[in-house]
Amino acid sequence: xxxxxxxxxxxxxxxxxxxxxxxDDAKLTDNGDGSFLVTGTSRDGGAMSxxxxxxxxRDDLRLEAQKDGESALLFEYAxxxxxxxxxxxxxxxxxxxxxxAKEQMCVYRTIFDGQNGSCARFDGIDAEPETLLGGxxxxxxxxxxxxxxxxxxxxxxTGKLNGKAF
Numbered sequence: 690x691x692x693x694x695x696x697x698x699x700x701x702x703x704x705x706x707x708x709x710x711x712x713d714d715a716k717l718t719d720n721g722d723g724s725f726l727v728t729g730t731s732r733d734g735g736a737m738s739x740x741x742x743x744x745x746x747r748d749d750l751r752l753e754a755q756k757d758g759e760s761a762l763l764f765e766y767a768x769x770x771x772x773x774x775x776x777x778x779x780x781x782x783x784x785x786x787x788x789x790a791k792e793q794m795c796v797y798r799t800i801f802d803g804q805n806g807s808c809a810r811f812d813g814i815d816a817e818p819e820t821l822l823g824g825x826x827x828x829x830x831x832x833x834x835x836x837x838x839x840x841x842x843x844x845x846x847t848g849k850l851n852g853k854a855f
Contacts, residue, residue, distance in 0.1 A: 731756065749822050760817070767821040772802030774825040776818055783812045783836075800831050805842050809835035 715729035724742040731737045735757045742751045748768035754761045766775040777797040784791040796811040796818045809832035811818075825831065832838045839848030848855055 744822070747822070751820070751822055763817055765821045767825050769800065769825040770802055772800065772806065774798070774800040774821055774831060776821060778814065778817055781810075798831055798835070800825070800828050807832045807838060807840040809838035812836040 713730070715727060718726045718728075720726065723744060724740065727737075727739040727741075729737050737754070737756055739752060739754045743749075750764075750766050752762070752764040754763075761779065763778040764775070766773055775798070778794065780792050781795045781797075782790045783793045783795065793813045794815065796814050798807075798809045798811070800807055807828055811834065813836075828840075832840070835849075837848075837850050839846065839850070846855075
């Protein structure tokens with residue numbers, strides 16, 4: 690439908706939705722190469738930007754969000770055989786102590802094909818994870834070293850949560 694009505698129609702509609710739900714001054718830019726940039730000011734006055742890159746031939750996507758120039762979220766997904774792999778990188782609550790909630794940068798990963806797959810969380814990650822775009826590692830390598838994980842394979846459920854294997 691984009692080709693029928695032109696980008697102007699879709700840009701206006703999508704910008705209106707972004708301004709209604711995200712930022713009053715949201716601006717959507719189509720870079721013409723399969724990537725988009727959304728900028729605006731958050732409700733608390735911070736500068737927000739989201740860059741989205743999508744490759745329809747490989748069926749993969751990368752989204753990077755920043756607030757005041759600092760990384761706030763990284764999300765990627767990629768086609769992997771008959772399934773998909775995805776990962777998120779952001780600050781999450783990983784525990785509590787006497788002073789309150791403990792927050793750390795974490796990577797959340799999911800990989801699946803049909804009814805088999807794994808989910809994992811890696812706590813206290815200091816750097817952005819390796820990209821999934823252009824190639825997904827094996828399921829074993831994808832979740833190796835996770836703080837918490839679970840796998841469903843051929844109807845069997847295994848995992849490790851809070852240091853306890855099951």
